[in-house]
Amino acid sequence: MVKVIFLHPDLGIGGAERLVVDAGLALKLKGHQVHFVTSHHDPSHCFSETRDGTLDVTVAGDWLPRSVFGFLFALCAYLRMIFAALYLVFFSNLEPDVVFCDQVSVCVPVLKTFSKAKVLFYCHFPDQLLSKPGGHLKQMYRAPLNWLEETTTGQADVVLVNSKFTSDVFARTFPRLAGITPKVLYPSLNTKFFDTEVALILEEVTGVTLPDDAVVFLSINRYERKKNLGLAILALAHLRKVLDEDTFAKVHLVMAGGYDVRVEENLQHFEELQQLVEENDLQEKVTMLRSPSDEAKLVLLRSCKALIYTPENEHFGIVPLEAMYLGRPVVAVNSGGPTETVLDGQTGFLCPPEAQSFASAMAKIARGKADNLSRNCRERVKKHFSFEAFADQLDACISGLNEN
DSSP states (O other), X not given: OOEEXXXXXXXXXXXXXXXXXXXXXXXXXXXXXXXXXXXOOOTTSSOHHHHSSSSEXXXXXXXXXXXXXXXXXXXXXXXXXXXHHHHHHHTSOOOOXXXXXXXXXXXXXXXXXXXXXXXXXXXXXXXXXXXXXXXXXXXXHHHHHHXXXXXXXTTSSEEEESOHHHHHHHHHHOGGGTTOOOEEOOOOOOHHHXXXXXXXXXXXXXXOOOOTXXXXXXXXXXXXXXXXTHHHHHHHHHHXXXXXXXXHHTXXXXXXXXXXXXXXXXXXXXXXXXXXXXXXXXXXXXXXXXXXXXXXXXXXXXXXXXXXXXOSSOSOOXXXXXXXXXXXXXXXXXXXXXXXXXXXXXXXXXXXXXXXXXXXXXXXXXXXXXXXXXXXXXXXXXXXXXHHHHHHHHHHHHHHHHHO
8 A cells, every 4th residue: 555645736626636536536446545735625616526525635825825916826836835745744744655746846846855755746738838928027937937847847756647749748848858758647537427327407407498309519618718618609609500590499508617716717708708608699509607516517418419629739638538438429629638539530520729610510410410429439438548547557657656
């Protein structure tokens, strides 16, 4: 048994959080002792496993600011992660054998200097690429942080990435780490949850009554501008021009996204999308949900005809796997992680990030010309992204670290 501590900056709801939660569950399944240390955990805005006690969570440093007057988010995140690492080492009495940290690498030298634990760093995507470059002032602010990210990432005992796409980006972004070849550990699904029965029905989740033959398209992503959610709305507007009136009458778009009241962008972008819906006269065709529960999300995935996945150059994207496991084809942008999970023409459609292209794929689905894709979806996930394979690979990595 290895004692593994997950050090994560904000244990809310998102793809990165889903991965570390699944990693914790996988290691518990393999008989390891698992505990999470994080700078923020809100029981009303988290995955059920961290709320119901399945995974133990300790919060350290939530009193530290997330920004300074709406600026310096990255610097504050680095300071919060350093504090969490110092808490783990000096005040927690957890005494880990291995620390699994992700997103923010600045804590790595703290762990390497003051503890005997081996450190695994999981790179979802280089932090310096998660925001726009900005002007000269921002570039001056980011320069030392970017140098620090590259330096501290290289100090981890092993580096994992979530896709071949991210591995290529890692190599281009961190040229001083040319001697490090990250290992690819694809995110997976805890498929037991997706096989469970849920008492909820679609009408209870959406608050909208739809006909039994409704063609529901579903978008699941955080309400962030980089997720390109407006593309789904514009595609729906274009779909109205492509389909006949009777077929379009059956179509409905449900947008379900992570929504954190502490994040100003979530609030602003939700309103922007509502405005876009109104501008295209789609109020009766679009339902927008904020931070649905795991059970509600499962109902949505089972009830939809297809998933609409709009981010460009997405690092990996766990939601397409969730949809495909439930037999739902995916319409996604033809870049980034989805090109490694979605097979164009077999488990969905990979399209340029244009409303016309998305609408063309959605039209095939609405007309029933893509029903055969559903049969391929579940098998692809089970064969290439199974939870068992994920658990075995992570267990071997953790056990190997502890032995060295």
